[in-house]
Amino acid sequence: MVSRENPRPGGRSARVQAAVHQAVREMLARMERADVTIPLIAQRANVTPSTIYRRWGDLQELLADVAASRLQPETEPLKTGSARMDLQAWAEQYADEMSSGAGRQMIRDILAVSDTANAEKCSGYTQQQLRVIVARAEEQGEAFPTLTELMDFVISPIMYRILFDQVPNSDYIHGLISRVMPKGAPSPETAEATVDVSGA
Amino acid sequence: MVSRENPRPGGRSARVQAAVHQAVREMLARMERADVTIPLIAQRANVTPSTIYRRWGDLQELLADVAASRLQPETEPLKTGSARMDLQAWAEQYADEMSSGAGRQMIRDILAVSDTANAEKCSGYTQQQLRVIVARAEEQGEAFPTLTELMDFVISPIMYRILFDQVPNSDYIHGLISRVMPKGAPSPETAEATVDVSGA
Structure with a gap:
């Protein structure tokens, strides 16, 4: 189309x-x-x-198309100087938006049609944002999960809980991120200290 | 209701x-x-x-109720003697069923209503099946992930991919399971050998 x-x-x-x-x-x-x-x-x-x-x-396809367009990100993820903190902030915002009334309605519209093009577009926007954070980690020399790990072990559990269970809170998201971080990655506290020192 | x-x-x-x-x-x-x-x-x-x-x-609520009932498992997960192999077989079947035309339609019906009771029921059925496998691992003395780990790091990525991305294949599912297994858990090959030896 x-x-x-x-x-x-x-x-x-x-x-x-x-x-x-x-x-x-x-x-x-x-x-x-x-x-x-x-x-x-x-x-x-x-x-x-x-x-x-x-x-x-038909109307359902049009609503799915409009919903997918609304999920297109307008800005890059907030930059704090620590990719891990960028990820935490971005994932919390993602969970908030997707679990809101408007967010749920958009997800329903996207999934209501049997054609999966809009669903893939929606996942594509998420990956686009995460790619920015992964690239920052690389530039900053931070040990960081891959995009696939972030999709599988941070985004997927957040979305599953929004759709089928209780809405995830920031502690839960923090736990997912801690778990997916590679060995040797700085803890959030260390990361925070680094930000303070570098003044970035 | x-x-x-x-x-x-x-x-x-x-x-x-x-x-x-x-x-x-x-x-x-x-x-x-x-x-x-x-x-x-x-x-x-x-x-x-x-x-x-x-x-x-209304009709949509009735369809969601019928869809949730159809997802109610009729039998326990297949028992092979190795909880890890039970999990692999069960997760592959879950992915097959949920990504089929009928499975997708059931998910759409469940998510189409703003009331989340049927979605939670559906997740409850999944947890019920996984609990059986976790209990087997415990009985058999196998190191095994917790129910929450299975939901977050095996079921959630499978469901996310079915809804928003490409349907996961058995290699992908195998990779998720390998990753969520605790250190010291037997590899699938070891597990298989155990089955042969015990004759279970």
Whole structure:
């Protein structure tokens, strides 16, 4: 589907996508979800309903696409001078956002469609953020887990608990991170001291 | 809701639940999902629609309840004589079932409702099965991970990949298990040899 191909910025396709996404976001903020329909979205976005059907197939696919776009990160993870502390802060924020009402609804929208493209996009955004932190660790010479280890042993347990169990708190996240750190990595206390010394 | 309370077996409440669940399962096997409605379910189950609305609230809640019930394990994990091998076999089967079309649809139904009771029930069934394997390890004197470690570092990454990424294969699952095993636990090869020797 065109909508996933990141249309040429400024082109007609990109403008239609932006208008439709914007209309959906505004309507979801103001209306009951069950009242949001493709004809109403089309009216608000000033496109024809058939444009939406042709491009997204159905309402559920459109909602999944909008949800995935909302999960696209706008900024890089906070930089503290210690990759481990960056990871802790970022993972706590991730857990907060994903377990919020809006976050859960986005996850539900993404998983509601049988096509997994939007789910993979969502996981891709997470990996993109973690890659930044892994690269910082490397630059700073910090022993650090790989991206795959972070996905499997920090992100996956957080997401599982959000979906199927109790929402994880920061102590739990701290425990996951401690466990996945390679031997010889600085403890958070050491890392904190390093930040103070370097003034970074 | 009564439906979650495991009604007294043989009572009217249990009979209504069984009839409604049965009707839903049969209809889902034969009809398009979008055509399944509460009035049709009521007709097939020989109850009034208001019985269903009173008990489950709406169709989505009923589908989530049916999906969670289908995930209830019918048998204990296969017993090989080695808890590690039991875990490997069980986890592979879990990944197969959850990533199948029917499994994904059940997960979607469970996560589609904002109420998390059915999601927790589903995680509860998984923990129940793993507890059996952990108890076997203890009886057999095998060094073994805790239930929490299994949930966080084996089940969670499997489920994350099924939902957001590529379906995990048995090598990947093997890698997760190797990593979560405590130091001094027998390797799969040793474990296998033990089985042969003991003849269990």
